[in-house]
Amino acid sequence: MTARINALIFDLDGVITDTAELHYQAWKQMADEEGYPFTREDNEALRGVSRRESLNRLLKGRVIPEEKALDLMERKNRYYVDLLETITPADVLPGALALLDEAEAAGLKLAVGSASRNAHTVLTKLGIIDRFDAVGDGYCVVNTKPAPDLFLWTAGRLGAYPHNTIVFEDAEAGIEAAQRGGFYTVGIAGHDQSVQGRVTKANVVLPDLAHARLADILSKINKA
16 A cells, blocks of 8 residues: 655654764763763663663663752753754754755655754754754653654644654664554664664665655655
8 A cells, every 4th residue: 555645753863963972972971970881882772762761771770869860861961962062054964954855845744753852952053943844852742762652742743644654763762663653664774784773673774864865765665
């Protein structure tokens, strides 16, 4: 059966821009201050999940008081927000703007669905927040990815049904969330062989958006 796609929802980090390095630097600074081991490999496990779940994974089973947990999350976010000052429109990943242009020309509705509570700030820094009809972020729902709530909320803001919507994601938790919500999925695998497996369950897998064309994506979705 041919999918009638009328909306696209994009994750932010790793799809439209790459702030993974900034997240790593912020978590690393906090972890070093507290004496918690934290590597780049550890940071890969934080992709697509909430700040609370990221802290839980960083702690690796350590039990700390809630007051300290809140302090650590706030401290990490403060470091991250400071690093966001370096973001400019030049940090939009290759191919993203061209795909947005194609989608707009085709009359598709566009949204961002990101677990980040800084999504509005990042999109504003990138100069593209006005390109989207809706922005769902970490403030919009209680249950974050891999629960489908964020994408369902965002689709609702667009007036779109999941079976008419494609979600673009680079994280396993995001792909799971979208598929649990009944959405079509495009996984952005990146070029790092060690982490490409995180999006293999997507309907379509692309290395990035650099050479992505809307017609090709829709054709692959219909064959998936």
